[in-house]
Amino acid sequence: MFRYVLRRILMMIPVLLGVVFVIFSILYFSPGDPARTILGVTATEQEVEMLSEELGLNDPYGVQLFRYLQNLLRGDMGRSYKNNKSVSAEIMQRFPTTLLLATLSILFAAIVAIIAGIISAIRQYSIFDNVVTGFSLLGISIPNFWLGLMLIILVSLQWRLLPASGFYGPKYWILPLITNGVGYMAGIMRITRSSMLEVIRQDYIRTARAKGQREIIVILKHALRNAIIPIITLIGLQFGRALGGAVLIETVFAIPGLGKYLVDSISAKDIPVIQGGVLFLAFLFGVVNLGVDILYGFFDPRISSQYKRNKGKAVRAHAK
Amino acid sequence: MQSREETNRSRKNYSLWLSAWRRLRKSRMAMFGLALFAIICLGAIFADVIAPYPYDFQNLDETFQFPSAKHWFGTDSVGRDIFSRILYGGRVSLQIGLISVLISVTIGGSLGAIAGYYGGKTDNLIMRTLDILLAIPAILLAITIVTALGPGMFNLMLAIGVSSVPSFARIVRASILSVKEQEFVEAARLSGCNDAHIIFSHLVPNIMAPIIVQVTLSMALSILSASSLSFIGLGIQPPMPEWGAMLSAGRAYIRNYSHIVLFPGLAIMATILSLNLLGDGLRDALDPRLKN
Numbered sequence: 287m288f289r290y291v292l293r294r295i296l297m298m299i300p301v302l303l304g305v306v307f308v309i310f311s312i313l314y315f316s317p318g319d320p321a322r323t324i325l326g327v328t329a330t331e332q333e334v335e336m337l338s339e340e341l342g343l344n345d346p347y348g349v350q351l352f353r354y355l356q357n358l359l360r361g362d363m364g365r366s367y368k369n370n371k372s373v374s375a376e377i378m379q380r381f382p383t384t385l386l387l388a389t390l391s392i393l394f395a396a397i398v399a400i401i402a403g404i405i406s407a408i409r410q411y412s413i414f415d416n417v418v419t420g421f422s423l424l425g426i427s428i429p430n431f432w433l434g435l436m437l438i439i440l441v442s443l444q445w446r447l448l449p450a451s452g453f454y455g456p457k458y459w460i461l462p463l464i465t466n467g468v469g470y471m472a473g474i475m476r477i478t479r480s481s482m483l484e485v486i487r488q489d490y491i492r493t494a495r496a497k498g499q500r501e502i503i504v505i506l507k508h509a510l511r512n513a514i515i516p517i518i519t520l521i522g523l524q525f526g527r528a529l530g531g532a533v534l535i536e537t538v539f540a541i542p543g544l545g546k547y548l549v550d551s552i553s554a555k556d557i558p559v560i561q562g563g564v565l566f567l568a569f570l571f572g573v574v575n576l577g578v579d580i581l582y583g584f585f586d587p588r589i590s591s592q593y594k595r596n597k598g599k600a601v602r603a604h605a606k
Numbered sequence: 607m608q609s610r611e612e613t614n615r616s617r618k619n620y621s622l623w624l625s626a627w628r629r630l631r632k633s634r635m636a637m638f639g640l641a642l643f644a645i646i647c648l649g650a651i652f653a654d655v656i657a658p659y660p661y662d663f664q665n666l667d668e669t670f671q672f673p674s675a676k677h678w679f680g681t682d683s684v685g686r687d688i689f690s691r692i693l694y695g696g697r698v699s700l701q702i703g704l705i706s707v708l709i710s711v712t713i714g715g716s717l718g719a720i721a722g723y724y725g726g727k728t729d730n731l732i733m734r735t736l737d738i739l740l741a742i743p744a745i746l747l748a749i750t751i752v753t754a755l756g757p758g759m760f761n762l763m764l765a766i767g768v769s770s771v772p773s774f775a776r777i778v779r780a781s782i783l784s785v786k787e788q789e790f791v792e793a794a795r796l797s798g799c800n801d802a803h804i805i806f807s808h809l810v811p812n813i814m815a816p817i818i819v820q821v822t823l824s825m826a827l828s829i830l831s832a833s834s835l836s837f838i839g840l841g842i843q844p845p846m847p848e849w850g851a852m853l854s855a856g857r858a859y860i861r862n863y864s865h866i867v868l869f870p871g872l873a874i875m876a877t878i879l880s881l882n883l884l885g886d887g888l889r890d891a892l893d894p895r896l897k898n
Contacts, residue, residue, distance in 0.1 A: 304738030309750055316754030350628030427879035429830055431837050432853060432871030439864045534834055550837050552753055564750055567743045575741075 287583055287590050292294050294579045295408050298572055305568050306358065310351055323555055324367045363562035365535035373562040377544060380568065385454055387535065388528035390459060391466035396521055399471040403478025404505060407486065418475055425472025430566065436467040451540035466531065470524045477520045482512040488512075497545035514585055522578030526571040544570050626815075629891035630777065636887020642880035646873075650696030655731040656687035657690035662845045670863045679869040682852075683859060688866065691847035692873050698848045702763050703829040707821055709767025714774025715817065719805050721775065722782030733779070734829060736772040752840045762841045766831045770824055777820050781813035822885035826878045833874050849874045 321338040322329070338344050342353065357364065363373040406418040441461060442450035452458050485491065486509050494508045495501070532545030540546070544563055551559035583590045630636050649656060658677075662895035673680045679688035721732040739747065751765035786809060792876025794808045801894070810817075833843040842848035844855070849870040856866030 300734075301737055301741050305733070305741050308738055311741070312750050312754045317756070341818065365654060421663055421880065423879065425825070427875050427882055429712075429833060429871060429874045429878070432867070435857065435860060435867050439860050439867075443861055443864075516756065525638065526743045527745075530745040533745065533749065537838055548749070552749065553839060555753070557753075560750065560753055561830075562740065564746045571743055571872060572741055 290583045290590065290592075298466065298576055302569060303355075304335050304570055305572075306355060306565060307351070308352055309561055309568070311566055313561050314347060314350065316557070318555060320367060320557060325498055326388050326546075336606065337437045345580060346427055358565075363565070364558035366551070366559050367556045367557075368551065373558050374562065376547065376559070377566050380542065380547050381570070383541060383565075384529070384536070384545055384567045385570065386542065387453070387466065387543065388525060388532060389460055391463050391523055391528055394463050394472060395467040395524075396468035396474055398467075399474035401472075403475045404482055404510065406475070407479045407482035408505065410483065415479075418479065422460075422472040422475045425468045426476075428468060430465050431534040431538050433468060434461070434535060437465055438463050438538070438551055453539070453541040453543070460538075462541065465538070466528060466535050473520055473524060474517065478513070478517050481516050482509060485509045485513040498540045513587065518581050518585065519577055521565055522575055529567045529574075531570055532567070623861065625818065625889045626888075629886050633887045635883050636891070639880045639885075639887060640882025642876060643884060644694055646877050646880065647700060649693050650700050651844065653690075653693040653697060657687075657693045659687040659690045661691050661694040661847045662686065663690075669858070670866075672863075680863075680865045682866050688852075688869055689722065689777060689850060692849070694847055694868055695847040695849045695852060695870065696877075698759065698842055698846060699829050699832060702759065702832040703825040706767035706828045706832070707765045707769070707825045708775050709763065709787060710770040711817065711821055713767070714771035715778045715810075717771070718775035718778030718780075719782055719810065722779035723805050723809065729779075734773070736775050739769070740772040745831060748835060749838075749840060757840050757843055759842060759846075760775065762835060765835075766828045769874060770827065773824070774817075774820060777816055778813065780817070781816050782809055785809060785812050803865055812826065819885055819889045822881055822888055826881035826885070829877055829881075830874065835856060850876070 304606070319334065319338070320343055321341065323332045324333055325337060342350065355366070360604075361374055363377065365371065366373055366376070402418050406412075406415040409415055438450045438461065441447050448461055449458050450461070453462070486505075491504060491508055494504045499508070532543055533549050534545070535541065536545035537549050538542045544567065548560060548563040625874070630640075630692075652659075663686060665681070667685065668677070668681050669683055670686040671677050671681040671685075677687050679692065681687055717732050717736065721729040742750075747769040748765040751768060752761055755761040755764070784888040791804060791808060794804050799808070802820065832841055833848065833853070836848045836850030837854045839854065839874070843850050844851060853867050855864075859866055
């Protein structure tokens with residue numbers, strides 16, 4: 287198991303380097319002169335030229351990329367063009383909010399969706415199943431930023447039940463959680479239902495029932511454990527979407543997280559912030575994916591057995 | 607000889623697609639999706655005829671009108687008719703959806719087909735490169751590309767198209783892998799076909815089913831991404847009507863005039879719902895084995 291985890295970590299490094307390369311390159315070749323952006327239209331050519339030299343913007347592409355990577359490894363993402371603040375510090379200050387929102391949304395969605403998906407699979411074609419299926423169809427189709435606006439109108443402005451903006455405590459979390467959660471819930475429900483439907487028809491489920499196992503154990507242990515892999519895969523992917531989707535949710539609810547920070551810098555063309563924000567969220571996504579891969583090893587004995595000593599070689603040779 | 611072969615092939619295709627259509631027609635959900643999508647498309651195509659007002663016609667005497675017989679969906683902050691703007695906005699959204707999917711299916715499909723067909727080092731090189739793109743959440747990749755290129759319709763299509771290249775490549779690659787060992791591929795190779803001919807004339811027609819399903823579902827996602835990017839100010843610029851941009855502009859007035867944000871959102875939802883229903887129906891119709 288340890289070797290499996292180590293291998294996954296090592297495999298992540300080239301991907302992350304690639305991500306830095308891709309994001310840096312896309313933004314590097316964007317038109318516009320950063321020095322001019324910083325100084326504004328009133329600055330003279332000479333001032334712009336001096337600042338470019340000072341920031342190393344006149345160096346060749348390779349040198350700049352290498353320097354960015356070097357600084358990145360030291361945790362330095364440069365300084366904002368807009369207010370000269372350290373991007374890393376600003377990100378560090380904001381990312382807990384974004385991570386908390388994403389984690390809570392996914393947790394909330396996953397718990398509700400897995401329970402609903404299981405019940406809906408056991409009682410296929412019942413009223414409950416139809417409601418769940420209908421909900422998941424709608425949930426996948428609702429743009430979450432619009433759902434957020436609708437909830438604000440109804441819950442905050444009409445009924446005055448919950449605050450419409452900010453992120454200062456559990457009361458503020460509810461609307462963003464629902465807004466974020468509905469879409470993820472819909473997806474997880476669908477996959478739980480179809481994955482469970484596939485599994486509960488297998489012979490070993492009949493065997494488990496035949497030997498007199500209690501139904502709840504049959505469902506949760508025998509069936510769910512075999513159906514969980516695609517569910518975990520989807521949850522991992524949705525976590526990535528939740529991190530990216532933060533730009534929308536945080537805009538709608540004025541939550542002072544990484545997403546809002548990113549959106550605010552886009553219009554100002556504040557490249558270091560955009561670059562740092564996107565990279566940071568991509569890294570976070572990478573870490574989440576690593577966690578998902580480790581969970582695979584935990585849930586799927588076929589994976590962990592590949593990495594057990596002695597047996598490993600034989601199994602892998604067989605797989606080939 | 608040639609002609610008989612042609613007719614045989616077309617007859618087989620005919621019955622294959624026809625039986626898929628028959629299965630699709632049986633699914634009420636899929637037909638509902640198809641009908642809804644057709645209505646949205648017709649509304650967008652004939653916006654010039656249907657829309658009661660031009661999309662940029664401002665009437666400052668009639669700002670913030672609630673829905674009425676004169677303005678079905680009401681008017682916005684500068685007195686533009688929201689119903690008309692939604693019809694025209696449909697043009698923008700559907701175009702973006704269609705063209706960005708064409709971009710991703712062309713690039714992603716070719717890369718996936720090459721990776722799957724050749725395998726080995728080529729496969730590794732292509733798929734590891736795409737893994738890098740896959741490691742960046744799609745909307746963030748799109749934001750980065752639009753930031754670099756600047757806002758605008760074409761850049762938006764490109765950004766959204768590129769960000770869904772990896773998923774197409776993966777699906778096409780997996781499908782190619784599942785058919786490339788079959789006898790007809792061997793037969794084509796023995797009869798002297800070159801690789802390009804084998805891939806595009808023999809393999810690709812055999813994996814159309816998953817591609818069509820993915821195109822439908824991916825179009826829904828693209829339309830959603832486009833409106834999301836417009837919502838945060840990166841997409842279509844005013845006065846061009848776009849559903850996401852309309853939501854963003856209407857946000858300031860939700861306290862008193864919630865209808866301004868209600869209808870554009872419903873339009874996005876209806877479009878995505880129709881494509882999702884259709885895509886699910888197509889999946890069941892084109893591949894009966896997958897059906898539970």
